[in-house]
Amino acid sequence: SLIALTLLIAAANQVMLNVPETKVTTLENGLRVASEDSGLSTCTVGLWIDAGSRYENERNNGTAHFLEHMAFKGTRKRSQLDLELEIENMGAHLNAYTSREQTVYYAKAFTKDLPRAVEILADIIQNSTLGGAEIERERGVILREMQEVETNLQEVVFDYLHATAYQATALGRTILGPTENIKTINRGDLVEYITTHYKGPRIVLAAAGGVSHNELIDLAKYHFGNLPARYKGEAPTFPQCDFTGSEIRVRDDKMPLAHIAIAVEAVGWSHPDTIPLMVANTLIGNWDRSFGGGVNLSSKLAQMACQGNLCHSFQSFNTCYTDTGLWGLYMVCEPGTINEMMHFAQLEWMSLCTSVTESQVARAKNLLKTNMLLHLDGSTPICEDIGRQMLCYSRRIPLHELEARIDAIDAKTIKDVCTKYIYDKSPAIAAVGPIEQLPDYNRIRSGMYWMRT
Structure with missing residues (x-):
């Protein structure tokens, strides 16, 4: 209701006023320390590294993710068992993930254990033993993980979408890498990846919750001060990834539902059009x-989908990378409604x-602001944001x-920006399942061209 929305916006504004500042300090070797102290009794601290699968080539694709698996398998001073017991006895959590552009290792712990958490993170990224037996064991684990991913159709479709959108480039490859690479990656590949990418200027030590910034700086100097700031020889170049409007279709009529993603090329994180595209x-x-309701939802597409029974679900997405992005829609449909849903x-x-209206834009802006604030609930998402x-x-x-940047957007901004990225553009499409009814590429492509008033 309107009253609930008004209260929510008022609460959101109050949150904005109460947010502690993010303090940032750069060490001599280029490593950045960034923290936000909210005085809690727990904290999240982690290493955000500017290195993901985008920095791999065809031969070593999968290395960054393999390395993440090896991080908790023992260091020169802690066996895997020692590491697990120490974390458990502290009542802490240790985790890691790899994306196309970033590798992250983080710990959630009591505030009093911040020094130990930082020391453990430093140990696992600088002193991992990468033992032969552990590498072989993780090989099997990753191969099983790949089989699991193949059953998650959303992940499969998004990997296909990247493969067709960024053909023959680093963003087109998967994060896990192909099976033949997983079978052949060796200790040398892992060591080479670390020595190439884990440099001071490409690492951020971020923390949120109960953290003293000065204490964090001292810990960073002590544990990461010796990380190299420079490259021996040439620095690795940032891989260029060009967008290709094209499609991948994997037809399988035995599947009950079709999974389809369609996207146009959008922009990188720091581009001024990012915020209008988010709206x-x-x-x-x-x-x-x-979901209940449906007919009364604010999204017009949701109303259509609900009334016409056009799909099981859909979600819009705006995936950003450094210099490019994918803006689009992912949908799950029964075979007979694909054509209509796409239309x-x-x-x-x-x-x-x-023809988007000011009231529609105003509602979307409020929703976006609320979603952003709801997302920053707890020290881990805040640390991740930092x-x-x-x-x-x-x-x-x-x-x-x-x-303020969201507030500055109006219906004209949305029309101008969407015209720039959607109107008369060639999309990338990935579809899996009983997709006989999916219109051919040229018909979808002509759907991007509408008589403009």
Whole structure:
């Protein structure tokens, strides 16, 4: 209701005023220390490293992810058992993940254990033994993980989408890498990846919760001060990834549902059009059959999907990388409704370019602001936000600045920006399942071209 939304916005504004500042310090070797102290009794601290699968080549694709698996398998001073017991006895959590552009290792612990958490993180990224027996064991684990991923159709479709959108480039490859690479990656590949990429200027030590910035600086100097700042010889070049409008279709009529993703090329994190595209993304929204209502939802596409029984679910997405991005829609449909769902989705995209109203934009802006604040609930998502933004923007954008940039957007901005990226563009499409009814590429491509008023 309107009253609930008004209260929510008022609460959000109050949160904005109460946010502690993010302090940032750069060490002599280029490593950045960034933290936000909210005085809690727990904290999250982690290493955000500007190195993911994008920095691999065809031969070593999968190395960054393999390395993440090896991080907790023992160091020169701790066996795997010692490490696990120490974390467990502290009541802490240790975790890691790899994306296309970043590798992250982080720990959640009591505030009093911050020094130990930082010391453990330093140990696992600088002194991992990468033993032969452990490498062989993890090989099997990763191969099993790949089989699991193959059953998650959303992940499969998004990997296909990247493969077709960024053909023959580093962003087109998967994070896990191909099976033949997993079978052949050796200790030398892992060591080479660390020595090539784990350099001071490419690492952020981020922390949130109960953390003293000065204490964190001292810990960083002590544990990471010896990380090299420079490259021996040439620094690795940033791999260029060009977008290709094209498609991958994997037809399988035995599957009950079709999984389809369609995207246009958008922009990188720091591009001025990123925020308008986020608002446009919020305007399209998402919907799932399990939601109640539907007919009364603010997203027009959700209303159509619900009334016409057009799909089981859909979600809009805006995936950003350093210099490019994918803006689009992922949908799960029964075979008979694909054509219609695709038609209405593209109709909605075109209305963003031509007829979106001020009230629709105002609602999407409020929703985007609320979603951003709801996301920053707890020390781990805040720490993640700090680490990611430091790598993407070289600073943490204050909430009030972000809010001002969202507020500045109106219907004209949305029309102009969407026209620039959607209108008359060649999309990338990935589809798996009973997709006989999916219109051919040229027909979808012509759906991106609508008579503009």
